Amino acid sequence: MIKNSYVYGPVPSRRLGLSLGINIIPPKTCTLNCIYCQCGRTTKMTLTRQSFFPIHEILNKVRDAVKGRKIDFLTFSGEGEPTLNKDIGKLIRRLKTEFNLPVAVITNSTLLSDPKVRQDLYPADLVVPSLDAADQSTFRRVNRCHARLRVENIITGLKTFRRYYRGKIWLELMLVKGINDTPKHLIKLRRLAYEIKPDRVHLNTVVRPPAEKFARPLSEDDLTQILALFGPETEIASPTRQKHRQPLHQGDEEMIMAIVQNRPVTEEDLLAGTGIAPEKLKAILQNLVKRNKIKKVNFLNKSFYEPCQGK
């Protein structure tokens, strides 16, 4: 599907953008069958890339659809995995040349282990890949992947793509209550996000009717806690959450301890990651130091906080 995305700040997420109604793959053709999919269950699961529609037909439809509209971005997304269309590279190049517009691709990342797919996406201005699982068993549970897909190959594909791709990458993590939101799994996801080195990380949760009723959303408080764990380059993409930079009124100290226990952080990191007001943050940190919960250490002329041993 090609969409006209109106880009508000950190979006587009896979759920934003006005659809131009132009399919580049037949609906629900995908490499995954995610439990949270807003398009229902996958009807054609495949890893085989094809030319589903003639390129000139797609381009003609785009020409008609964009006439008279104000377009900010052309986004490939939709009811399935757009990189299954093996003409996507040509389409991106043709759209950029003809319409002089930035192009975004929203992908489930599963085919990024294929060098041809990575090359196809290089001309795009923005790629929004998703990664919901850090291990194969969670991958099976949340994404109900094609039998031949291995999450470790996808992660390697994402890292390789980052190494050569010059555009922006906004990594999206879709979190489902009780499925991929355990602290242990979130810490693994955070480590992977750090290793993949996207420009941004977007946390998302189930906000539209999912393929399976048991795919439940995380609460705003859950997301806020996870946001603090992930740190300053992370945002909440879920439209249910508008004020994600606001501080928690309760549990600020616990939130800071959870962050500090995972990695040494500066006061600036905590300011950006938690949204707590500077004076309040200072007071909490002083108090934690006084009670020997955390200590200040210097590294490369910067002050970091880390837990005191055994805390």
Ligand code: SF4
């Ligand atoms: S990858 Fe996207 S389209 Fe495919 S099943 Fe998952 S959510 Fe649906």
